Amino acid sequence: MTATPEATEATPTIVLVGHGMVGQRFLEALAARGMTATHRVVVLCEEPRPAYDRVALTSYFSGKTPEDLSMTDMEFIETHGIELYVGDPAVSVDREAKKVTARSGQVFEYETLVLATGSYPFVPPVPNKDAQGCFVYRTIEDLLAIEEYAKTRTTGAVVGGGLLGLEAAGALKGLGLTSHIVEFAPRLMPVQVDEGGGAALLRTIEDMGLSVHTGVGTQEIVVDEAGAVTGMKLSDGSELATDMVVFSAGVRPRDQLARDCGLTVGERGGITVDEQCRTVSDPHVFAIGECALASDGRVYGLVAPGYEQAETAAATIAADEAEELTFTGADLSTKLKLLGVDVASFGDAHGTAEDCLDVVYSDSRAGLYKKLVIGRDGTLLGGILVGDAEAYGTLKAFTGSVPPVSPESLVLPAGAGAPVQLGPSALPDEAIICSCNNVTKGTIRGAVTDHQCTTVPEVKKCTKAGTTCGSCVKVLGQLVTAELEASGVEIDKGLCGCFSQTREELYEIVLALRINTYQDLLDRYGRDGAKGGDGCEICKPAVASIIASLAPTIGASGYVLEGEQAALQDSNDHFLANLQKNGSYSVVPRIPGGEITPEGLIVIGEIARDFGLYTKITGGQRIDMFGARVEQLPLIWTRLVDAGFESGHAYGKSLRTVKSCVGQTWCRYGVQDSVRMAIDLELRYRGLRSPHKLKSAVSGCARECAEAQSKDFGVIATSAGWNLYVGGNGGATPRHADLLAQDLSDAELIKLIDRFLMFYIRTADRLERTSTWLERIPGGLDHVRDVVVEDSLGICEELESLMTAHVAHYADEWATTINDPEKLARFVSFVNAPDTPDPVVGFVPERDQIKPDLPLLTIGHRPLEGSAQR
Amino acid sequence: MTLAPETTDLKIELQLENGWFTVCELARLLPGRGVAALLPDGRQAALFRDRSGKLYAIDNRDPFGGAAVLSRGLTGTHQGRPFVASPLLKQRFDLESGVCLDDESVRVATYEVRAS
Numbered sequence A: 001m002t003a004t005p006e007a008t009e010a011t012p013t014i015v016l017v018g019h020g021m022v023g024q025r026f027l028e029a030l031a032a033r034g035m036t037a038t039h040r041v042v043v044l045c046e047e048p049r050p051a052y053d054r055v056a057l058t059s060y061f062s063g064k065t066p067e068d069l070s071m072t073d074m075e076f077i078e079t080h081g082i083e084l085y086v087g088d089p090a091v092s093v094d095r096e097a098k099k100v101t102a103r104s105g106q107v108f109e110y111e112t113l114v115l116a117t118g119s120y121p122f123v124p125p126v127p128n129k130d131a132q133g134c135f136v137y138r139t140i141e142d143l144l145a146i147e148e149y150a151k152t153r154t155t156g157a158v159v160g161g162g163l164l165g166l167e168a169a170g171a172l173k174g175l176g177l178t179s180h181i182v183e184f185a186p187r188l189m190p191v192q193v194d195e196g197g198g199a200a201l202l203r204t205i206e207d208m209g210l211s212v213h214t215g216v217g218t219q220e221i222v223v224d225e226a227g228a229v230t231g232m233k234l235s236d237g238s239e240l241a242t243d244m245v246v247f248s249a250g251v252r253p254r255d256q257l258a259r260d261c262g263l264t265v266g267e268r269g270g271i272t273v274d275e276q277c278r279t280v281s282d283p284h285v286f287a288i289g290e291c292a293l294a295s296d297g298r299v300y301g302l303v304a305p306g307y308e309q310a311e312t313a314a315a316t317i318a319a320d321e322a323e324e325l326t327f328t329g330a331d332l333s334t335k336l337k338l339l340g341v342d343v344a345s346f347g348d349a350h351g352t353a354e355d356c357l358d359v360v361y362s363d364s365r366a367g368l369y370k371k372l373v374i375g376r377d378g379t380l381l382g383g384i385l386v387g388d389a390e391a392y393g394t395l396k397a398f399t400g401s402v403p404p405v406s407p408e409s410l411v412l413p414a415g416a417g418a419p420v421q422l423g424p425s426a427l428p429d430e431a432i433i434c435s436c437n438n439v440t441k442g443t444i445r446g447a448v449t450d451h452q453c454t455t456v457p458e459v460k461k462c463t464k465a466g467t468t469c470g471s472c473v474k475v476l477g478q479l480v481t482a483e484l485e486a487s488g489v490e491i492d493k494g495l496c497g498c499f500s501q502t503r504e505e506l507y508e509i510v511l512a513l514r515i516n517t518y519q520d521l522l523d524r525y526g527r528d529g530a531k532g533g534d535g536c537e538i539c540k541p542a543v544a545s546i547i548a549s550l551a552p553t554i555g556a557s558g559y560v561l562e563g564e565q566a567a568l569q570d571s572n573d574h575f576l577a578n579l580q581k582n583g584s585y586s587v588v589p590r591i592p593g594g595e596i597t598p599e600g601l602i603v604i605g606e607i608a609r610d611f612g613l614y615t616k617i618t619g620g621q622r623i624d625m626f627g628a629r630v631e632q633l634p635l636i637w638t639r640l641v642d643a644g645f646e647s648g649h650a651y652g653k654s655l656r657t658v659k660s661c662v663g664q665t666w667c668r669y670g671v672q673d674s675v676r677m678a679i680d681l682e683l684r685y686r687g688l689r690s691p692h693k694l695k696s697a698v699s700g701c702a703r704e705c706a707e708a709q710s711k712d713f714g715v716i717a718t719s720a721g722w723n724l725y726v727g728g729n730g731g732a733t734p735r736h737a738d739l740l741a742q743d744l745s746d747a748e749l750i751k752l753i754d755r756f757l758m759f760y761i762r763t764a765d766r767l768e769r770t771s772t773w774l775e776r777i778p779g780g781l782d783h784v785r786d787v788v789v790e791d792s793l794g795i796c797e798e799l800e801s802l803m804t805a806h807v808a809h810y811a812d813e814w815a816t817t818i819n820d821p822e823k824l825a826r827f828v829s830f831v832n833a834p835d836t837p838d839p840v841v842g843f844v845p846e847r848d849q850i851k852p853d854l855p856l857l858t859i860g861h862r863p864l865e866g867s868a869q870r
Numbered sequence B: 001m002t003l004a005p006e007t008t009d010l011k012i013e014l015q016l017e018n019g020w021f022t023v024c025e026l027a028r029l030l031p032g033r034g035v036a037a038l039l040p041d042g043r044q045a046a047l048f049r050d051r052s053g054k055l056y057a058i059d060n061r062d063p064f065g066g067a068a069v070l071s072r073g074l075t076g077t078h079q080g081r082p083f084v085a086s087p088l089l090k091q092r093f094d095l096e097s098g099v100c101l102d103d104e105s106v107r108v109a110t111y112e113v114r115a116s
């Protein structure tokens, strides 16, 4: 909104209509070419705020504020003397007089006019489409209105099952609504995926709790007397009850301003432009972004082509002959940003090229579908990925070339015989890594070699790669690391800013030198600036865990609240309970093997009732009691300990549960006593601090009812003994465990698990589960088998004796704590008012129990990437 | 590190609008760990003490998650600045300025604090 005082009639003026994503990029492209110094630049912006990141719009619902989404730096606008009129759209253009009139009445003469008016959401012409409760999904204002309306409603429906429709439906669900998607086509995302991909996608979306109605159209919006939405009539005659409707049935170019001043527009809309983005009707007028009908006859609804058009127009206006950019078409690759669903398509996804072949891998049970389209000569032409889009960045970059490995290996899941993963280092320099910003691999390498960037954030800043949709950031990271390694820059593999050693190296130091305090370790082995300091939140719990794993051997206390150790523990370990979102805690007593007596159940029931706790059976075959205030923890645990319960370590990076099936004792198929073995194992390894949590299970026969193959160490009975599986994982990246040894006796089994766990604890990184550890360490499973079965390193005796010491020194942390008045004094909400409960911790009723009172918590969640670790 | 009980009977005090407010004995504060204090007007402060004995006080409420739990976070130093990491979603707050190191647009209130 700054007027340039020097601007005189003589200065040539560029007027930009529309300050969206593409408009902003155009301004940056002008500035980069020095045009803002020689021209007066006027921007008419219709929305009440300057350009923001529309691509990331939905992240508003996960806590991003409108300010976070802003793409416009006021300093940029000011330094370049750009006149930005916010909330003042252009209403007419007089091409003869070369003048634009804004709604405020201001008139601007132009030398060059650039239209970047974007699109508007298409709303099908059904009765009551404008009723109260009907919305579109395009601007921040739309989202604010949806959020407000949803506050008092319970159900929402989205019309349109495309990319945006799914995003909108996910957002409605995130607002706590029961959500429906109504799609006219027979499958979801019909533009991007084919039938097989649609089926896998459908399963995943339904598993997320969204109801999908495909192959039906919306015929009418049903309203009540007050005119508010109550439902919709569908083309198959059915009626869907809903409190609100969000239309997401595609977009149309906003070309009215252009039509009104006689510019040529396409049959289906869009301002017709040539390869330079100049309108075909008027050499003084350009159109870029979603309002433009490009020379290849398409209107692009993605931001990357818009950015390319912005650069092209700016270069043309600057008459920059050195550049001579043209826009002749663009790639339509997309990746859905919706949390929890991986869907991507790139290149010629539908295989329209002549003579092309498909390579398809599909597992609809697991919601996986991957298709590659390959040309006759082996060129990768395009593809579709549903359920696992890990390879998207690399595959997209390979599109148009012959990949150096067989196409099958690119789509098979890890573990299904897929050979070596194809890394981005195999890509040619011209490969586009970031398609949003058109950045090649060569440019990224250049950022590292010529511009001295050493981190991903630096490379992002330098090249703009990864700053838009974010889908290329993973590949970007791999490239930066590879480039740094190649250029001989030493990559700091240290644990954190305080230690240059890895966790494994610190473990060896602690064990070899019997160092038993964190401060001693920091002062002797910390980095120079860190010695004598306070450490950080990364190394403190990691070192505390190493010291605790080795406690009896190195002469430290095994009690995690003792002395210095109390200050090192994560908050959960510090209170021996799990922190919940409103500041209350959960309580999980150990129930070994999942076996519990009726008396035990009654005690838990009584305690939960007396303290008003929420109870739930966990996924780990035990009972969790939620909603305890910090000052109630000792009282609850006194009663649990009295009844013979002990800590379940639900809060620790340590053994969680050993699940069991009922086994031979009752089950007609069982061949061993799986319950007894599960109890034995759980009691043996309880309290063992490790790099990450440890889970186990024992099944009584090959039917595997205890799901042992999804555990860090799983045991399956055979008629001859036990089979031991290791490295399994549920959670975010499931992995089936690998068979380590067969037909073991009880004693052999336990000896092998002792060795395996101690070897893992010794060599794993912080927060590395056994599954990732097994995949990372050189030699993988074979190496582990050599070490723990064949004793190739000659360390088995030591591993066993470390475990024996742990088992012999185990003591229940809660029993110790409730008998120690000094420790108990810490279990208060307020140090100066020990009897006052924290007033922020509140509850409201739900389904006959309690739940946290969230309205009391003001701002809402804003998770930090990758940090929500227990 | 020595955690011997304090030999003095120093008290921790917070500067509020109308003077110094006594919270608790200095000995209640473990180096590297925090405690929460309830202020007369219902606000909550999180108090910390570092290894060198320096004291810090910031508002106890995590502005991201909303719960009053910052006193229960882990402390450390980042580029020479002392911080506490929220136990909810791990955002770090500078103990001297209250600014969130992971999102500088967010900050929590700070208090002057002394042992006397």
Ligand code: SRM
Pocket: A578, A579, A580, A586, A588, A616, A617, A618, A619, A620, A621, A622, A623, A624, A650, A656, A657, A695, A710, A711, A728, A729, A730, A731, A732, A733, A769, A868, A869, A870
């Ligand atoms: C309570 C429980 C859910 C339930 O109501 O059933 C639960 C609750 C949490 N899980 Fe879980 N998980 C629970 C069983 C599971 C299971 C099922 C199982 O153990 O058989 C899994 C998949 C198996 C696995 O781990 O391989 C599971 C995989 C995870 C993961 C993903 C781990 C991974 O390697 O991908 C996390 C996140 C993490 O650890 O980083 C997680 C993290 C969490 C956290 C800590 C989330 C958080 O950061 O707050 C939750 C703590 C709740 C609390 O305060 O008590 N939880 N979680 C279950 C407790 C079991 C128990 O009795 O101890």
Ligand SMILES: Cc1cc2nc3c(=O)[nH]c(=O)nc-3n(C[C@H](O)[C@H](O)[C@H](O)COP(=O)(O)OP(=O)(O)OC[C@H]3O[C@@H](n4cnc5c(N)ncnc54)[C@H](O)[C@@H]3O)c2cc1C
Pocket: A017, A018, A019, A020, A021, A022, A023, A044, A045, A046, A047, A054, A055, A056, A057, A058, A088, A089, A090, A091, A116, A117, A118, A119, A137, A138, A139, A164, A167, A254, A257, A288, A289, A290, A291, A300, A301, A302, A303, A304, A306, A334, A335, A337, A469
């Ligand atoms: C929820 C959502 C998710 C998306 N996700 C992706 C994605 O993952 N990947 C992707 O590539 N694309 C995505 N898109 C599309 C992407 O946002 C658009 O391609 C991009 O914003 C187009 O930029 P633009 O500048 O052409 O239009 P816009 O960003 O819409 O900007 C046009 C601006 O012009 C203004 N305007 C219109 N008429 C006038 C006038 N007469 N006077 C003044 N101003 C006017 C409008 O108010 C608007 O602010 C998504 C879009 C949405 C809504």
Ligand code: SF4
Pocket: A661, A662, A663, A664, A667, A668, A669, A670, A671, A674, A699, A700, A701, A702, A703, A704, A705, A706
């Ligand atoms: S795993 Fe085998 S023994 Fe155990 S319950 Fe299932 S069928 Fe029975």
Ligand code: FES
Pocket: A433, A434, A435, A436, A437, A465, A466, A467, A468, A469, A470, A471, A472, A473
């Ligand atoms: S591909 Fe979208 S930011 Fe790089």
